Each structure stands twice: as C-alpha cells, then as structure tokens.
Amino acid sequence: MDNIKELHKKYVLPTYAPEQLFVKGEGSWLFDEAGKKYLDFTSGIAVCALGHCHPAITEAITRQASKLVHISNLYYNENQPKLAEKLIKQSFHGKVFFANSGAEANEGMIKLARKWGSNDGKFEIIAMENSFHGRTLATLAATGRKKYRAGFAPDMPGFVFVPYNDIQALKKALNEKTCAILLEPVQGEGGVLPAEKDFLNQVRKVCDENKVLLMFDEVQTGIGRTGKFFAWQKYGVEPDLFSTAKALGNGFPIGAFIVKHQYTSVLQPGTHASTFGGTPLACAASLAVLGVIQEEDILKNCNEKSKILFDALEKMKTKFNTIVEIRGMGLMIGIVLDQNAAPLRQIAANLGLLLLTAGENVLRLLPPLNVSSDEVNMALNLLEQAFEEFTKN
Numbered sequence: 001m002d003n004i005k006e007l008h009k010k011y012v013l014p015t016y017a018p019e020q021l022f023v024k025g026e027g028s029w030l031f032d033e034a035g036k037k038y039l040d041f042t043s044g045i046a047v048c049a050l051g052h053c054h055p056a057i058t059e060a061i062t063r064q065a066s067k068l069v070h071i072s073n074l075y076y077n078e079n080q081p082k083l084a085e086k087l088i089k090q091s092f093h094g095k096v097f098f099a100n101s102g103a104e105a106n107e108g109m110i111k112l113a114r115k116w117g118s119n120d121g122k123f124e125i126i127a128m129e130n131s132f133h134g135r136t137l138a139t140l141a142a143t144g145r146k147k148y149r150a151g152f153a154p155d156m157p158g159f160v161f162v163p164y165n166d167i168q169a170l171k172k173a174l175n176e177k178t179c180a181i182l183l184e185p186v187q188g189e190g191g192v193l194p195a196e197k198d199f200l201n202q203v204r205k206v207c208d209e210n211k212v213l214l215m216f217d218e219v220q221t222g223i224g225r226t227g228k229f230f231a232w233q234k235y236g237v238e239p240d241l242f243s244t245a246k247a248l249g250n251g252f253p254i255g256a257f258i259v260k261h262q263y264t265s266v267l268q269p270g271t272h273a274s275t276f277g278g279t280p281l282a283c284a285a286s287l288a289v290l291g292v293i294q295e296e297d298i299l300k301n302c303n304e305k306s307k308i309l310f311d312a313l314e315k316m317k318t319k320f321n322t323i324v325e326i327r328g329m330g331l332m333i334g335i336v337l338d339q340n341a342a343p344l345r346q347i348a349a350n351l352g353l354l355l356l357t358a359g360e361n362v363l364r365l366l367p368p369l370n371v372s373s374d375e376v377n378m379a380l381n382l383l384e385q386a387f388e389e390f391t392k393n
C-alpha cells in the first residue's frame with residue numbers, strides 16, 4: 001500500500017497533505033491499510049453525519065444506481081421533488097435549488113441575491129470576517145480570511161467584510177448598493193464560533209428595514225449538526241435563503257439552497273443551472289439520509305451526546321491550562337487553545353482518535369450525530385491522554 005501513497009504523490013495535485021490511508025469505514029470507525037482502527041470525530045468534515053456506510057443509505061444508493069443514475073434537469077425525476085418537499089417541510093414555505101457542493105450552493109445564493117438586487121442597482125454583499133464560504137472565485141471573495149485569497153487577485157468585486165457579531169459595524173457598512181448579508185450561524189472553519197442571538201435578531205431587523213436579503217451558509221451547520229435540523233431554528237431567526245450541503249448526502253455529493261416563497265421567481269429558466277444538480281442517485285441518497293434522521297431520532301442523540309461532551313470538556317478545561325474555552329453548538333464543538341492546535345491533533349491521531357482543527361488555535365470535534373455513549377467515552381479518554389502528552393513538557 002506504500003505504492004498508493006507514492007502514486008498519490010506522483011499524480012495528484014498537492015492541494016492537500018494527507019497522512020493516513022483509509023480503506024474501510026463502519027459507523028464511527030475508520031480502518032487503515034494495516035487494519036488499525038481509528039475513532040472518527042471528523043465525520044469527513046461534517047459530511048458523514050450518520051457514520052460511515054450506514055446500511056440504509058448504502059442500500060438506497062445501490063438500489064437507485066441499478067435503476068436510474070442521471071438524466072439531466074431537462075426531465076423530471078422521481079426523487080428530486082420528494083427531496084425538495086422534505087427539505088421545505090423542515091424549513092419554511094419556499095423552494096429548493098439543487099447543486100453538488102457547498103461552494104456551488106453558495107454561488108447560487110450569491111447569484112440570486114444579485115439578480116434580485118439588479119433592478120434597484122443593488123449588488124453589494126456584506127460578509128463576515130473569519131468566515132468560510134468555499135473555494136470558487138465568488139465564494140472565495142465572500143470568505144473573510146485574506147490567507148485563502150492570497151495569490152488569486154483580483155478578488156471578485158462586490159463583497160465587504162465586517163467583524164462577526166458586531167451589529168454597529170454591519171450597520172455602518174450597509175448602503176444603497178447592499179443587496180444581501182451572508183453569514184454562517186456558527187462559523188465553522190473560522191474557529192467554531194456561534195453567532196450571538198441578539199446579533200442575529202438585529203441583523204434580521206436591519207435586513208427587513210432596508211430591503212436587504214438575509215442569507216445563511218448552513219453548509220456545515222445544516223442537517224442536524226447543531227441539534228436542530230438547521231442552526232437558524234436554534235436561534236429562531238429565519239433567513240430569506242440558506243444553503244446546505246455537507247451532511248445532506250452522508251458522503252454522496254449533493255448541495256442545495258432553499259429560498260423563501262417571496263423570492264422563488266427571481267431565478268427563471270436560463271438564469272441558473274447545474275448539470276449534476278439533484279440527480280436521481282444523489283436525491284435517493286439524501287432521501288435515505290432524511291429518513292434515517294427521523295427514524296433513528298438522530299437529533300435527540302445529537303443533543304444528548306452534545307451535553308455529555310460539553311460537560312466533560314468543561315471539566316477537562318479545569319485540568320489543562322492550555323484550554324482557553326469550550327464553545328460551539330450541538331455536535332460542532334471547538335476547544336480553544338492558547339497555542340496552535342495542529343500538534344495536538346497529530347498526537348490524538350497517533351492514539352487512534354481523528355480530530356480537526358479550525359482557525360489556528362481551535363481543536364474541532366465533529367463526531368457522527370449517531371455516535372454512541374461508549375464511543376463518546378472512548379473519545380474523551382483518548383483526548384485526555386492526548387492532552388497529557390501534549391502538555392507534558
């Protein structure tokens with residue numbers, strides 16, 4: 001299997017620097033080429049929220065793959081409207097556009113906002129510092145981290161940034177050209193930082209008073225990650241449109257954005273499209289995901305395990321001085337350190353626990369939403385061991 005790593009290095013563009021090679025997954029566990037088991041608290045970056053190879057989803061994919069895979073959006077398919085209906089029932093009166101990734105879903109929202117504003121000469125979008133919205137040129141221009149944009153100048157025009165949770169700065173940035181405000185209800189890549197409730201309420205008010213669209217990026221927070229179906233439901237603040245993607249197919253690529261009924265005629269035939277968006281196969285996978293979330297009471301488990309983890313991590317904080325803060329929502333948890341978190345992540349991986357970082361100083365936990373109590377306890381033990389090793393000197 002060394003051969004595989006060599007092949008990768010020789011032929012795959014080095015935009016990532018992978019270490020382990022995994023050949024199999026089951027529930028919360030991954031297996032490397034030597035058969036070593038790892039407890040996966042990354043869920044493929046919040047994607048495999050129901051664990052690896054959930055049997056109901058594997059079954060739905062294989063069944064649909066032998067029936068009909070792709071026909072283009074020039075024709076109806078059986079699964080797309082059923083999935084759209086389910087997503088609308090979980091959100092608000094409106095309609096859905098299907099894409100394949102988070103960035104593509106966000107691109108669609110940005111286009112809708114510009115199209116909507118174009119009659120009034122409005123095109124500017126206010127985004128947040130430290131945000132992350134994707135790697136395409138428009139979503140990159142909306143991403144509030146200079147590091148990610150470096151070398152790709154000029155930035156696509158029309159985006160301005162304000163500090164997250166700063167309503168005064170946002171009001172100041174607002175002008176007659178503003179068509180929308182874009183934000184993550186909980187910043188993910190930026191450091192697992194939840195919005196303040198009052199901030200979101202104020203943003204909603206500003207949008208209503210100034211005829212500006214409120215757009216939430218729920219690519220990471222959506223589909224149960226925060227303990228509600230969508231994070232905005234946790235806050236009780238409705239956006240005008242929002243995107244989702246990561247967990248929507250449990251690993252089968254699918255993204256979507258959902259638009260309130262007032263704005264469903266902004267995009268007409270010919271104004272926006274996606275060849276692979278909402279194929280029968282992708283929608284079958286996603287329908288199975290939504291089915292499992294309901295049948296297995298996944299949100300309940302998410303909230304239970306969230307509480308156990310937050311309580312235990314607060315205790316761990318009193319034991320290790322390097323821990324500054326525990327923050328997040330549901331099973332999207334950040335352990336803020338007083339130093340770079342990457343070495344700790346490495347130590348945990350060596351112990352058999354896979355974790356992520358967010359920003360520079362935040363260790364990020366994204367376990368599957370159906371993680372068991374035993375697995376949570378195992379992860380906590382391994383994490384404590386990792387902290388002990390990390391703080392030894």
Ligand SMILES: *Cc1c(COP(=O)(O)O)cnc(C)c1O
Binds near residue numbers: 101104189245246
């Ligand atoms: C991951 C992520 C994206 C980008 O999604 P891709 O599928 O990688 O394009 C956008 N926004 C947020 C909040 C994300 O976490």
